[in-house]
Amino acid sequence: MNTWFAPSLSRRVVLALVIAFVLVWLVLVAIDAAAFRSAVARQQVLRPAAETLIETLANADADAAALIVGASEVQFNRSRQGVGLDGVGDLLFRVESPDGRLAYASGPLAPLPIRSVAAKGGPVTVAGIAYDSIVVDSPAWRLWLLEPVVSTPALLRWLSAELLVPLFIAFPLVVLPAWIAVRRGLAPLRTLAEQISARTPFDVSPLGVTPRHAELRPLIEAFETQLKRSREGIARERAFVQDAAHELRTPLAVICAQAHRLARADGESERAEARCALERATDRTSHLVHQLLTLARLEAGTIRPANPIDLVETARQVLIGLAPRAEEAAVEVCLQSPDRLVVVADAGALHSILENLVRNALTYCPAGSIVEVALGQDEGGVQIAVRDDGPGIAPADMPRLFERFERGAGVEAVGTGLGLAIVREAARRLGGFVSTGPGLHARGAGFTVRWRAPAS
Helix, strand or coil, X not given: CCXXXXXXXXXXXXXXXXXHHHHHHHHHHHHHHHHHHXXXXXXXXXXXXXXXXXXXXXXXXXXXXXXXXXXXXXXXXXXXXXXXXXXXXXXXXXXXXXXXXXXXXXXXXXXXXXXXXXXXXXXXXXXCEEEEEEXXXXXXXXXXXXXXXXXXXXXXXXXXXHHHHHHHHHHHHHHHHXXXXXXXXXXXXXXXXXXXXXXXXXXXXXXXXXXXXXHHXXXXXHHHHHHHHHHHHHHHHHHHHHHHHXXXXXXXXXXXXXXXXXXXXXXXXXXXXXXXXXXXXXXXXXXXXXXXXXHHHHHHCCCCCCXXXXXXXXXXXXXXXXXXXXXXXXXXXXXXXXXCCEEEECHHHHHHHXXXXXXXXXHHCCCCCEEEEEEEEECCEEEEEEEECCCCCCHHHHHHCCCCCCXXXXXXXXXXXXXXXXXXXXXXXXXXEEEEEEXXXXXXXXXXXXXXXXXX
């Protein structure tokens, strides 16, 4: 694309000034045209001239009157032509005595019955040309003074030409300082762009720039905020990769050991035992990878469409999927909810919240425990609550409860330590939050996810 046509603040300022000058020119032409028409209508110029002329004829006879009016006609019309405007017609004069005897008449007016067509002045047409006429009387004479009507195109040409010269002179005097001011004002922005371009691709350190101009401060602050988010994101991703590598090391080592054991097993019973251990390690690794991918997707902030979804049906499907695990752990799971609760939300986030909260309870609750899933909606929004009567959470573990790979001190249950971190991120995706509370029967643990969402 041609750089001349590329968007530019300098050119926009100049263009704005050009438009402003054109608008001022048009407004001034319109004002002057209206003032000219008003002056003509009120006879502000011709009437004083006609009254002065009629006063000079007060004591003149017919011959003297003819000489005076003829000389005045020549003088007036010479002055009008000297203005240099195209389309300026000559004034016409006619002088009669009160009884109608003609003393003087301009050529086109001689045969015109003026008393019948313009006895008191006003518009009149002479030889196909429109005139405005003025009639002035004195005891000795009656004077008609006719001025050609100026057409609107001619008037606009005159006024436009008269106003263009001062505007052309003023234009560079206004545009040049404005252009210089814009160029100097943008200089710090160009300097900032050069500093940013000189940085390496992976340099997310603070800019360290303190702008003097107030207009640049929001831009610098936005850059610094974005760089801070990038640094936090990179640090989070590095920690995530390190933690994931550390957590995957153990199940992969178990898989490797059980595979060697399976390959070297002598008897069928030993092979079966090694095969079962290998399957458990594989399942654990698969679940860990699934949890890692889920958490990475949630933390990435990828926007997914929110659709109407029946929260009760989603909870039932999750509980059906976890039924074998609950049966194996000898834990009773119950659902407290209305028959139907339709909300507009991210289905994946809802599924992650329900699955991880219930799975977390099944992992840490001993046999014979009860896990309750409660769904509801009130004025504060929609809520998902999962409570149990298991061993509960130690107060020392509460500050880091929702951190990644956090399982709590002294916990023997096998888990990934990612479930509650996934719940926290999924709640944020819904625009809500997760909180802890009491469990069932004054024991155990409870988790409540709440967000504002209208029911459908």
